[in-house]
Amino acid sequence: xxxxxxxxxxxxxxxxxxxGWRWGRRPLVPRSAAAxxxxxxxxxxxxxxxxxAAAVAVRDAVQAGVMGPLVRAEVATSVSxxxxxxGLRPPVLFVSNHASHLDTLLVLTALPAPWRRRTAxxxxxxxxxxxxxxxxxxxxxxxxxxIERRSGQLETTPGDLLAQGWNLVVFPEGTRSTDxxxxxxxxxxxxxxxxxxxxVVPVAIRGSYAAMPRGRGWPLPGRPPVSIRFGxxxxxxxxxxxxxxxxxxxxxxxxxxxxxxxxxxxxxxxxAAGGTPAASGPAVAQWRRVWESSRLPEQPxxxxxxxxxxx
Amino acid sequence: xSRAGFVLEVDDRTxxxxxxxxxxxxxxxxxxxTRVVYxxxxxxxxxxxxxxxxxALLEPTGAEPLPALLRPGMRLTIAFDDVSLPLPPMRAPDxxxxxxxxxxxxxxxxxxxxxxxxxxxxxxxxxTEAELRHVVGERxxxxxxxxxxxxxxxxxxxxxxxxxxxxxxxEDVEINRRAAESDLLVYVNVxxxxxxxxxxxxxxxxxxxxxxxxxxNTHTMVASRSFMDHTASALHSSAWRxxxxxxxxxxxxxxxxxxxxxxxxxxxxxxxxxxxxxxxRDQASMLAARRGLAVAPNRVRHSMFHSIRSAYGVxxxxxxxxxxxxxxxxxxxxxxxxxxxxxxxxxxxxxxxxLGPYNVNSVMNPILAMCMGLGYYFNSYRGRPVVREGGAIIxxxxxxxxxxxxxxPSYVDFFEEVLAETTDPATLEAKFEEQYATDPxxxxxxxxSHAYHGVHPFYMWYWGAHAMDHAGDIVWVGADRSTVxxxxxxxxxxxxxxxxxxxxxVGRTPSITVLHNPPHLLADVR
Numbered sequence: 001x002x003x004x005x006x007x008x009x010x011x012x013x014x015x016x017x018x019x020g021w022r023w024g025r026r027p028l029v030p031r032s033a034a035a036x037x038x039x040x041x042x043x044x045x046x047x048x049x050x051x052x053a054a055a056v057a058v059r060d061a062v063q064a065g066v067m068g069p070l071v072r073a074e075v076a077t078s079v080s081x082x083x084x085x086x087g088l089r090p091p092v093l094f095v096s097n098h099a100s101h102l103d104t105l106l107v108l109t110a111l112p113a114p115w116r117r118r119t120a121x122x123x124x125x126x127x128x129x130x131x132x133x134x135x136x137x138x139x140x141x142x143x144x145x146x147i148e149r150r151s152g153q154l155e156t157t158p159g160d161l162l163a164q165g166w167n168l169v170v171f172p173e174g175t176r177s178t179d180x181x182x183x184x185x186x187x188x189x190x191x192x193x194x195x196x197x198x199x200v201v202p203v204a205i206r207g208s209y210a211a212m213p214r215g216r217g218w219p220l221p222g223r224p225p226v227s228i229r230f231g232x233x234x235x236x237x238x239x240x241x242x243x244x245x246x247x248x249x250x251x252x253x254x255x256x257x258x259x260x261x262x263x264x265x266x267x268x269x270x271x272a273a274g275g276t277p278a279a280s281g282p283a284v285a286q287w288r289r290v291w292e293s294s295r296l297p298e299q300p301x302x303x304x305x306x307x308x309x310x311x
Numbered sequence: 312x313s314r315a316g317f318v319l320e321v322d323d324r325t326x327x328x329x330x331x332x333x334x335x336x337x338x339x340x341x342x343x344x345t346r347v348v349y350x351x352x353x354x355x356x357x358x359x360x361x362x363x364x365x366x367a368l369l370e371p372t373g374a375e376p377l378p379a380l381l382r383p384g385m386r387l388t389i390a391f392d393d394v395s396l397p398l399p400p401m402r403a404p405d406x407x408x409x410x411x412x413x414x415x416x417x418x419x420x421x422x423x424x425x426x427x428x429x430x431x432x433x434x435x436x437x438x439t440e441a442e443l444r445h446v447v448g449e450r451x452x453x454x455x456x457x458x459x460x461x462x463x464x465x466x467x468x469x470x471x472x473x474x475x476x477x478x479x480x481x482e483d484v485e486i487n488r489r490a491a492e493s494d495l496l497v498y499v500n501v502x503x504x505x506x507x508x509x510x511x512x513x514x515x516x517x518x519x520x521x522x523x524x525x526x527x528n529t530h531t532m533v534a535s536r537s538f539m540d541h542t543a544s545a546l547h548s549s550a551w552r553x554x555x556x557x558x559x560x561x562x563x564x565x566x567x568x569x570x571x572x573x574x575x576x577x578x579x580x581x582x583x584x585x586x587x588x589x590x591x592r593d594q595a596s597m598l599a600a601r602r603g604l605a606v607a608p609n610r611v612r613h614s615m616f617h618s619i620r621s622a623y624g625v626x627x628x629x630x631x632x633x634x635x636x637x638x639x640x641x642x643x644x645x646x647x648x649x650x651x652x653x654x655x656x657x658x659x660x661x662x663x664x665x666l667g668p669y670n671v672n673s674v675m676n677p678i679l680a681m682c683m684g685l686g687y688y689f690n691s692y693r694g695r696p697v698v699r700e701g702g703a704i705i706x707x708x709x710x711x712x713x714x715x716x717x718x719x720p721s722y723v724d725f726f727e728e729v730l731a732e733t734t735d736p737a738t739l740e741a742k743f744e745e746q747y748a749t750d751p752x753x754x755x756x757x758x759x760s761h762a763y764h765g766v767h768p769f770y771m772w773y774w775g776a777h778a779m780d781h782a783g784d785i786v787w788v789g790a791d792r793s794t795v796x797x798x799x800x801x802x803x804x805x806x807x808x809x810x811x812x813x814x815x816x817v818g819r820t821p822s823i824t825v826l827h828n829p830p831h832l833l834a835d836v837r
Contacts, residue, residue: 020326028324
């Protein structure tokens with residue numbers, strides 16, 4: 001065998017492995033093998049460094065100087081309700097519906113700077129902490145810490161962070177919505193709130209699914225509109241159980257979504273009458289659910305003060 | 312915890328998969344939708360094998376405890392499975408050594424003096440001294456070999472054979488005289504696959520050609536569906552009849568052992584992991600192995616593979632009456648190897664590795680490659696063949712025209728003379744078998760050298776008879792064209808070419824199933 005053939009063979013082999021085993025990217029499991037996978041027993045990625053003063057300063061600069069302008073350049077954000085934070089003191093839980101990778105960024109960039117600096121994000125260990133570079137960048141830029149969706153050891157528990165005075169962003173659905181509608185809230189957020197007696201600020205995000213659904217790595221062109229609405233804090237009762245509180249959180253987010261789609265007054269009336277539209281969407285064919293969710297929300301209209309009626 | 316076997320369906324997330332091809336392997340990208348059958352992961356081995364052996368001997372199934380069968384003045388023979396098992400050979404100490412030592416310890420305690428140990432090699436080649444020492448261990452070897460009491464079975468020594476009788480079907484039962492005339496025959500087995508063990512041990516391993524030809528023939532092979540399931544195998548039915556006849560004449564205490572699937576030791580462990588679970592180290596090991604094999608001369612490549620000694624775990628030991636023991640053994644083998652497969656497919660893909668039962672420390676010649684693929688791997692099913700009748704079989708192996716003159720002299724003549732005239736199993740059986748079986752030179756080499764018996768290549772060809780009868784097309788990927796053409800098959804350069812070649816019988820979009828072995832698996836086709 002000639003030396004050139006050897007080199008070519010080696011290069012071909014390396015290229016085959018790099019492509020087949022997705023070097024530098026998330027390893028994938030064949031769909032039919034997913035049910036046969038063992039839970040990973042990798043040691044948890046350390047993130048304590050990302051909450052030190054230097055990392056906070058870097059993150060603040062990145063979020064305020066890069067991520068915020070970038071988000072606003074790509075999507076037309078509309079933030080409302082941040083005044084609910086007045087009178088609250090960290091730590092709190094921000095609990096939101098979840099339909100897009102944009103959501104974390106939207107919530108963080110919508111928060112007032114002092115709140116944002118003290119906020120960490122619970123992120124799926126199997127997704128955001130699967131490669132070293134993804135883990136490090138998630139921890140640095142988003143102050144993300146890994147949580148296991150199946151089971152496994154944690155370096156830092158959410159309770160530890162609350163005890164240290166960090167606010168947490170939690171998406172209680174556990175994963176992004178597949179059709180844009182809100183899924184059932186798991187008990188994790190309610191458990192944290194009741195266990196540590198911290199208030200929960202509901203957050204409703206509309207339009208992120210239409211702007212950047214699953215499968216897209218960048219928002220649609222044309223600055224699609226996205227609204228982020230914060231609601232009044234929900235306080236856990238002294239003896240309230242997570243199972244009792246979780247539906248309250250779900251209702252609070254659903255009412256906020258309703259409010260965002262109509263007006264505060266109309267939403268309150270429907271809430272009082274028990275007629276808040278289900279955030280889980282209508283029971284119709286899947287394509288209709290996706291069709292509806294992928295419709296861009298109406299642009300917020302600014303009514304001109306002196307507009308003549310009937311024109 | 313060991314995971315069960317399963318059937319992968321290749322999709323866009325599936326990395327290239329390992330396919331063995333002789334003394335090497337390739338990474339193959341299969342069409343989307345291809346089913347790949349993965350064996351169960353290796354079961355944990357017993358923590359204390361010696362204790363399990365002791366328990367099996369003292370609390371046997373369907374028989375008295377071994378110490379109760381031993382007495383001074385008795386004649387005791389211990390027979391054991393030969394070098395063809397397990398594959399690859401087991402890292403020392405071999406489980407047969409442990410069992411034989413335990414039996415001899417009890418025999419010594421009982422004051423038994425007349426003990427002989429026989430390798431049950433039937434018409435296989437005689438084991439060398441080194442091979443015997445490896446299997447039985449230094450202590451046993453030193454005590455018995457020099458005295459001429461540790462020997463290979465000689466199926467061509469009329470003085471050392473005894474005709475026991477005929478079965479109800481008129482089958483001759485003729486076995487080793489020393490074993491037949493003992494007060495107790497202890498048989499020590501390694502039940503690597505479901506085909507082994509049971510009544511296939513004594514009536515086959517210690518038999519003569521006269522006895523073996525009743526079940527080692529084209530008719531029984533085609534009628535065995537498959538020979539990995541003794542309840543549906545004509546070969547095993549014959550052996551069972553012989554075994555039951557023997558049981559009326561001879562006290563047999565059988566000890567069967569089962570191994571887990573730890574076939575590939577470091578640095579080859581990646582070969583028994585599921586590819587999408589390969590970590591960086593596995594990928595690096597695979598690349599290093601591929602590059603090493605690419606630059607290594609044939610001799611080095613051969614040595615790299617044939618020096619593999621597997622660190623098997625022993626999953627169980629059963630002792631006592633043959634059939635009762637074998638039921639327990641099969642349950643353990645099935646737990647380690649059985650995988651449910653839903654329905655047959657149009658195409659079966661098999662990677663033929665470097666080693667089969669008959670080329671340990673030797674060369675896998677073209678006939679043995681055929682036997683490994685179309686014999687052992689094709690028949691690794693229970694219920695129905697993995698491929699439908701009239702479907703295609705695609706095998707990977709270079710099939711070089713290489714023969715080991717010491718081990719396989721009759722194979723050379725079989726390849727050059729017999730296959731040049733016919734490849735039809737029934738025709739060559741009728742026309743040539745007797746001539747090769749009784750050839751004095753082959754018999755001489757079998758008895759005095761380390762040659763397989765003259766008839767052995769015929770048996771290998773019969774081993775593949777069921778597959779040849781069942782499949783519409785057989786194509787070898789990466790094989791020497793003229794060599795496979797001599798055997799009546801066709802060669803292709805790539806899988807895509809092979810699929811193109813078989814499209815006449817299975818169409819352009821056939822269903823494909825790949826058996827991802829080794830390690831061993833048994834497809835339970837529903």
